[in-house]
Amino acid sequence: MLLKQADDKTRRVTLLTELQKSPLLDERQRTWLRDELENLRKGMAGERDAAFHLDSYFKDSPNHVLMHDLRFEIDGDVAQIDHVAINRALHIYLFETKNYGGNLSINAQGEFTASYGSRRFGVPSPLEQSRRHARVLDKLLDRLNIAPRTGSERTYHHVVLMHPRAIIERPPTADFDSSSVIKADMISAWHGKFVDGFGVAKLMRVAVNLRHMDTIREWAEMLIRQHRPTDPLQLPPFLAPRQAPAAIPIPELQQPTRAHAAAVSSTQEPVANQTPLAQARKLICAHCGAKISFAEGRYCWNNPQRFGGLQYCRAHQAQF
Secondary structure (H helix, E strand, O other): EEEEOOOOOHHHHHHHHOOOOOOOOOHHHHHHHHHHHHHHHHHHHHHHHHHHHHHHOOOOOEEEEEEEEEEEOOEEEEEEEEEEEEEEOOEEEEEEEEEEOEEEEOOOOEEEEEEEEEEEEEEEEEHHHHHHHHHHHHHHHHHHOOOOOOOOEEEEEEEEEEEEOOEEEEEOOOOOOOEEEEEEEHHHHHHHHHHOOHHHHHHHHHHHHOOOOHHHHHHHHHHHHOOOOOOOOOOOOHHHHOOOOOOOOOOOOOOHHHHHHHHHHHOOOOOOHHHHHHHHOOOOOOOOOOOOOOOHHHHOOOOHHHOOOOOOOOHHHHHO
C-alpha cells in the first residue's frame, strides 16, 4: 500500500536555476549553485527510479505500507529517509538510494568507494547513514507509542539501492556482509530470499506480532504527519543577496540667475542667431550658477549623454 509520494522539488530546481543568471554572483557562489543543482537533479533521478521499482513490488501488497521521502526532526537530530516500508509485524525497511553515476566497491572493513573511470574517492557508508536514521526514527516511534505487540524491540532492515546498471564489487561475505546493497531492480529477489531465510522460531515471533493492516496504515499516517520537509527556498548565508553599488545622486539642476546671465551675455552669440539648443548653452554652471570657462562648457556639450546637453563647472562635472 503506497501512502506517500516524494515531495515536489520543482521550486528548488527553479530557484537554483534562476539564481545562476544573476550578474552579481562571485565564483564561489556560482560553483555552489551549479554543484547543488547537479546533485539535486541526480538525487531526484535516483529516488524516482528506485521509487518505480519499490512501487511495483510494495504498493499493492496486503502486508506492507510504503512511503517515499520522509524527513524527521527529533531533539535536534534529523533523519532524511529516502523510502520506508513497514509490514504488519512492525518490521521497518529503510531504503537508501545512492545514484553515484559510477561503480561501487566495498572492502572487507565495510568502506565504500565510488569510481568514475579512473577517478576513485571514498564515500560515507550508506548503511551507517541508514542506522543513524533508525535511531532518530526509533525516538519518534517511542513518542508516538508505536511498538510491537510483545514489547520487544522494533526490527529494522537497512537496504542500499544502486542504479540497475551499476557495478558493485563486494568483499567475501565472511569479511563483510554486503547482501543488503542491491540494485534497485533486484528488490523482489532480495526480499524473497530475505523472507525465505526466516526460521521457524523467527516466523513464530513474527506471527505473534502481526497487526491488522488498518493499524499499520494508521501508524504510517501518524509518521507522515511528523514529516518536516526542508524549505525549498533556503540558501546558505554566503548566498545572501548583495546590494548593487549605490548610484551617484544626480544634483538638482538650478536655473542661472539674471545676474549670472548678464555677466556672460557678452560672450554669447546674439539670441536671434542661436538655435534652441544653443540658447541653453551659457557659460554658467547649471548646478551652482558659477561662471565657467568656454573649455568647461565645450567639454560638457561634447558629451551630451553624460551631461544631458547642459554645462557644469569642473567641480560638478565630477558628480556625473
